[in-house]
Amino acid sequence: MNSRKKAILLILGAWLLTSLSLAAEVIKxxxxxxxxxxxxxxxxxxxxxxxxxxxxxxxxxxxxxxxxxxxxxxxxxxxxxxxxxxxxxxxxxxxxxxxxxxxxxxxxxxxxxxxxxxxxxxxxxxxxxxxxxxxxxxxxxxxxxxxxxxxxxxxxxxxxxxxxxxxxxxxxxxxxxxxxxxxxxxxxxxxxxxxxxxxxxxxxxxxxxxxxxxxxxxxxxxxxxxxxxxxxxxxxxxxxxxxxxxxxxxxxxxxxxxxxxxxxxxxxxxxxxxxxxxxxxxxxxxxxxxxxxxxxxxxxxxxxxxxxxxxxxxxxxxxxxxxxxxxxxxxxxxxxxxxxxxxxxxRSGDDPVHLKMAYVRDPNQPQLELKAFESTSSNIRGILKVDKKAGDYLLADDIAPYQGPSRLKVVTRVEKNWFPLVESRLAIRRPSGYIIPADRTDLAEVLVQHGIRLQILEKAAQVEVTGYKTIEVVPARADYLAPEKLEVQPEKLKIPLKRGDFYVSCQQPAANLIPCLLEPQSEYGLIRYFGFKLVPEAGDYFSIYRIEEPVTLPLVDYKSW
Ligand SMILES: [Zn+2]
Missing domain, CATH: 3.40.630.10 (Zn peptidases)
Structure with a gap:
């Protein structure tokens, strides 16, 4: 190979290396x-x-x-x-x-x-x-x-x-x-x-x-x-x-x-x-x-x-x-x-929606063993960042915190109060849908945000619903909590629906979520947020009605765009 060819090859090689390293440059x-x-x-x-x-x-x-x-x-x-x-x-x-x-x-x-x-x-x-x-x-x-x-x-x-x-x-x-x-x-x-x-x-x-x-x-x-x-x-x-x-x-x-x-x-x-x-x-x-x-x-x-x-x-x-x-x-x-x-x-009777749950123990596994860190007492106060000798002042800035592993040792703990299981405390039969009054657009908006399909009545209609008559209510101690007690009596009612009332069908991907959000006794529901003012007074009906059986209503999709 003559020197000219060698030079060309060298240049080519250098170019190739540069392009390769550019291509392989990692974006940090x-x-x-x-x-x-x-x-x-x-x-x-x-x-x-x-x-x-x-x-x-x-x-x-x-x-x-x-x-x-x-x-x-x-x-x-x-x-x-x-x-x-x-x-x-x-x-x-x-x-x-x-x-x-x-x-x-x-x-x-x-x-x-x-x-x-x-x-x-x-x-x-x-x-x-x-x-x-x-x-x-x-x-x-x-x-x-x-x-x-x-x-x-x-x-x-x-x-x-x-x-x-x-x-x-x-x-x-x-x-x-x-x-x-x-x-x-x-x-x-x-x-x-x-x-x-x-x-x-x-x-x-x-x-x-x-x-x-x-x-x-x-x-x-x-x-x-x-x-x-x-x-x-x-x-x-x-x-x-x-x-x-x-x-x-x-x-x-x-x-x-x-x-x-x-x-x-x-x-x-x-x-x-x-x-x-x-x-x-x-x-x-x-x-x-x-x-x-x-x-x-x-x-x-x-x-x-x-x-x-x-x-x-x-x-x-x-x-x-x-x-x-x-x-x-x-x-x-x-x-x-x-x-x-x-x-x-x-809506099978043995396929309910669960509204309240509790954590319970597992008789087959009464306790749980876990590894954990435990701090051990150590004489180490920190690490000196500067050279010092006896008699020198020791300033806070001279010491870096010691983060070495020897201050933490790994221990095995036995947890006796181990609650790995969940049990249902309240369940209801799957409803067909819910009626939300037209003036509760705040509730409708939350459902829309969830991606739940809502419909509205184009004109007035009569329909058989289940209303919840409030027997006893003890409000929650704090916002975000379900009422401490809410006893309701479900009643069959024939009510007149107005134009603009909302209908939420449970036949949609949010089938499990909808009752959890809208049922009065749900511990996961909208009722637990003070802002919605959903907690009824004793003697009143809950503002959302349940529809048990499928009904034909004059409905159009609400904000389906
Ligand atoms: Zn977090």
Missing amino acids: TPAEETRYTRYSQHEEVTRFLSVLSARNPVLKVRIAGKTRDVENYPGRDLFLCVLTEEGVLEATALNRDKPTLLFIASQHGNEQSGKEAALRLIRDLAAGELRPVLKKVNVLVIPQANPYGNYFDIRQNETGLDLNRDHVKLEGESTKIIHRIFSLYQPEITMDIHEKGDDYYRVSVGCVSNLNIHRSLQDYSRNMIMKEIEKKLARKKITFHEYLVSEVLGMDTSSGARVVQEENREMMLRFSTTDLNDGRNSLGIYETLAFIQEGASRHDLASLEARTGWQYEGLRALLEVVAEHPEEMLRLVKKLRADLLTRARQ
Whole structure:
């Protein structure tokens, strides 16, 4: 080879190397860019998603809504990232031969690692090693559900709402958006990402627990999906446990009501709440494989990289399990959703809707063994950052906190108050539908936000309904709680309906949700929010009427656009 040819080859080689390294250039997430020294904010998320989607057509981003403008923080766009092999954005364009998986990150603003992990997952799906997974699964991600909470590093949103207690009344912009996206895209699997306190178990995942959700979803989640997640995480040396909630024995604070837990009382342990007000059961009630992930967290910047890593591996494990069993999951959910419509039509006496539930012990498993961290007493006060000798002043700034592992030892705890089961305490036969008076547009609006199909009467009509006569009522101690006591007498009534009255049929995908929201005695219902003023006086009828048997009414769809 002559020297001229050699020179050409060298130049060619150099050019090739440069182009290869450009092509392989990894787009860093905002947290990676700052080496996890601060929490990434909305502006950085926007820039990151702009660059990533510009370079990778499998990622499409839509503005799904906007948070509210408040004095100390302007309204921010809420993003939905749609990741598909086909590079589509619209729900109608999704390839429904694949299951669709929705991730929701950081509804609680101070649970920052959910958002950082979600952004990493989006990047690895769009441009990294997870991309082949899109052959098997459509992935939707709401990467930052609470920009205000992220900015101020607080749990609540810009109007002071705890978004993960808002999935029944849908007051927050973010919760409205989550439900709009859910009803539009109908994902079969969902994962709502959170953080809890520091824990030996770095990743916890909880599945559906409300009794109205078909039992097979809970069993499949626990016995298959979570077992697989645990195995995958074990390979990465990440400890896992099904998500457990510890609470004062005899109390249930999952409604989000401001009630004070008595201190120094005996504690109990159970699986995650049966309530429908969170991002898990509120989607699970549509016969969805719905999950919550809770990452262990010290909520400080020093641990941000580690906890983002644990969260990421948990999300990735679920994603991979779905990609390994796509047909199975699709079939399971499709069948249960179709069955629910049939059950809603048949209204069989042995297929009721459950309105009150209780956590109970399992005689076959009276107690639970758990591993936990225990602080050991240590003489170590901190680590010296500067050289000192005897007689020198020691200043606070000279010492860095000691975070070594030896202060925490792993112990095994035996939990005696273990309540793993759920029992029904009140059930009713499935109704055909409900009548809501025309002047209660506030209630109608909430149902519309849930994606529930509503109809209105075009003209007046007579109809036989069940009315609830109130016998005795003891109001709740706090907003968000069902009345302490509400005794009602169902009565058959023939009532005149007005033009504009609303009719809610239970023959729709929300068949299980509708009675839970509208029944007066439901502990999951709209009645528990003071703002709706639904609690009747003794002697009065409840403002919503039940229709037992199918009726023909002069109906048109309400706001079906
Ligand atoms: Zn949370």
